[in-house]
Amino acid sequence: MIATAPSISADVSVQASDLTRTYGKAAAPIHALRSVSFTIHRGERVALLGKSGSGKSTLLNLLGGLDRPSSGSVHVGGRDLARLRSRDLARHRLATVGMIFQSFNLIPSRTAAENVALPLVFAGKRRAERRKAAQHALEVVGLGQRTDHRPTELSGGEQQRVAIARALVNCPAVLLADEPTGNLDSATADDIVALLTDHVRTHGTTLVLVTHDEDLARHCTDRVLRLQDGHLLP
Amino acid sequence: MRLVDVVGLGLSALLRQKVRTLLTTLGVLFGSFVLVASLSVRQGVHETIAREYQKYGELRKIEVRPTYGGTKEIPPEKLEVRGTMSEERRQRLRQEIQRRWKQGIRVDPAKTLTRERMKEIAALDHVKSVEPVLLQHGRVTLGKKSMDALSLAAPPDSAEFRNRLMAGSFLPSADSQSVVVTEYLLYQLGIVDDADVERAPGKTLELEYRLGRPAPSLLLTLMHGGNAQVSPEEEKVLEKVLQRLPDAFAKLDLGAEERATVEKLFKPRTPTAPEGITIREPFAIAGVLRCGDGGGTEQRWGWVAGDVDVLVPSGTATEMYFRSPRHREHGFDTVIVEVDDLTHVKAVNQQILAMGLQTVSLVDLIEREQFSYLLIFSSMTVVAVVALMVAALGITNTMLMSVLERIREIGIMKAVGAREGHIQTMFLVEGALIGVVGGLLGLLMGWVASFPADAWVRSMIEQQISIKLEESIFVFPPWLVFGTPLFSVVVTTLAAFYPARRAARVNPIAALRHD
Secondary structure, eight states: OOOOOSSOOTTTTEEEEEEEESOOOOOSSSEEEEEEEEEETOOOOOEEETTTTTSHHHHHHHTSSSSSSSEEEEEEEEEEGGGGOOOHHHHHHHTEEEOOOTTTHHHHHHOOOHHHHHHHHTTOOOOHHHHHHHHHHHHHTTTTTTOOOOHHHHHHHHHHHHHHHHHHTTTSSEEEEESSSTTHHHHHHHHHHHHHHHHHHTTTTTEEEEEEHHHHHHHOOSSEEEETTEEEOO | OOHHHHHHHHHHHHTTHHHHHHHHHHHHHHHHHHHHHHHHHHHHHHHHHHHHHHHTTTTGEEEEEEOOOOOOOGGGGGGGGOSSOHHHHHHHHHHHHHHHHHHHSOOEEOOOOOOHHHHHHHHHTTTTEEEOOEEEEEEEEEETTEEEEEEEEEOOOOHHHHHHHEEEEOOTTTHHHHHHHHHHHHHHHOOOOOHHHHOTTTOEEEEEESSSSSOOOOOOOHHHTTOOOOOOHHHHHHHHHHHHHHHHHHHHHOOHHHHHHHHHSSSSSSSTTOOOOEEEEEEEEEEEEEEOSSOOSSSTHHHHTTTTEEEHHHHHHHHTTTHHHHHOOOBBSSSEESSSSSGGGGHHHHHHHHTTTTTEEEEHHHHHHHHHHHOOOHHHHHHHHHHHHHHHHHHHHHHHHHHHHHHHHHHHHHHHHHHHHHHHHHHHHHHHHHHHHHHHHHHHHHHHHHHHHHHHHHHHHHHHOOOOOOOOOOOOOHHHHHHHHHHEEEEHHHHHHHHHHHHHHHHHHHHHHOO
């Protein structure tokens, strides 16, 4: 399956064209995204800014391969996600992107290290290898001493660090963060943002940050894409 | 994803819900326990029945008889029903006349057990021996004494008689001109002292058979209502009297009508009746048998052994029997075919049946017996399978709940890269683990419970029918040991299939939004 776009240059990380996502029945459709087109370059830090219900989370889920577009195409890492089979989409989530959520989404019954190592389980890595990689990822986010704690034993900021470690453990090319500081107090939020931006800067990772915080968007990213009622504002 | 991780994830999910897992596993445990018990006892009873019969070596024997069948048709004039009556009644009467006619006529065997047919049977594959059951009344004379005796044709390797040998040796060969006699016969013939009995082997006695014609002494037996012991001299006189009986009627004081009646009654029925022959031959006594203990009834022809006075080698006995033309034509009444191995009995039996002969084989009997047990225990097995199915439904139910409870976890796994197949396999493994544990514990429980159960059944059997069983009535053949846990795994895995599918299809976005 060759991409429909004539050619995507090597430094393009994300390219969406006429991306549309409609929910619900045909009789009463809900248009979450209406014909959105944009390009994000490799290593670029982009904020998706918009009010709640503007379609920014929908767009992020499409980039993350958790959802499929109703029409249009979305290329991430050179592949059109709209055309991938289910198992290739899983591979995309596993290897190409790392996702960070507002509500952390850690598995409560597992330790920090186990949560971080979870993607490696599905990658078929051996136990020892997983342990080493999780330990390293947790050290990177400053939680090297808390590997055996369960999420309930960690603060909100620490939980989000664990989630970031999990997102980074496979060294993804694109980092997708959905309101990562939404549940945190401002001091902790600053630390988390600093951690994220430091990482993407040093590793050349593409960052797509969903937020409704104008300041955060302007301070931490190279470019701001504004969404309103499913439209990308010029 | 590695197998060890799939199993590990399934196991940890089960261990998180200990009570629930315990209860679902218990359901499977009981189901497979009943399954194991029913299959084990079924197999055990099956084997026990076969073993008990096998003990007597009788299973390998087939009793073969000639087939009797009237080929003669009823004369049409006899079928005529006169009188005024409904057509239905006439038809009924006609059928009854026909039925009674068939009963009344003497039918010769359609398929006989002649020497040629015996050779045919002996030539079949897997047939070890073909021996006639030849029980004959004869007369034994030793020195000056003589008496009626029952003789039996016996093969020289007949173990049941060999065991009773007290002096001399057994029949040297099937065709020898020798006999084995009982101590009772010798006693009756005047050989009384132990030392004389010891010296009896080597002596010659005379055996006399009348073939194809009843002995005249039979008449006395009928008149007196009991066994008549008649000396040879007396027998000759009797025979003379019988021959002259028709002439004697003339001298009796009878009316013309009565005379006619008597003459009609004594007229020979079959004018062409073959003349009977008498065989009288000397035999050397090979050995002496202890009297039987009256036992041996567990063998099919065992009851005969108790009354037999003389054993004649089977070959010699057959040869003598067939000296009568009538015997040559009609053959034996019963022959015993011994098959080399139990597994071939059915095939040989089929071949003999195909020759048009009748057979009785214990294998048939046992099969019928085993069939009835099979029915009983199969219904038990069906109940067990149903129990397992119910347990499986329980698994489906709890796992569906579990999918709902873990929907967020499933969403997270999908978000970090789990494929649908991974999620599905995880849940299937959970079902399989319940099946493995429940199935193995059920097997273990069945095995443990079989000891007291076997002891109980054994004591009941010993009390009620005084059979001492040598082995357990519960057996655990490999197919059972491996099959039942496997079956339980298959059932529980199938039970997990629908929940696993549901889990695999969870929409990650909806799942992550779930609280």
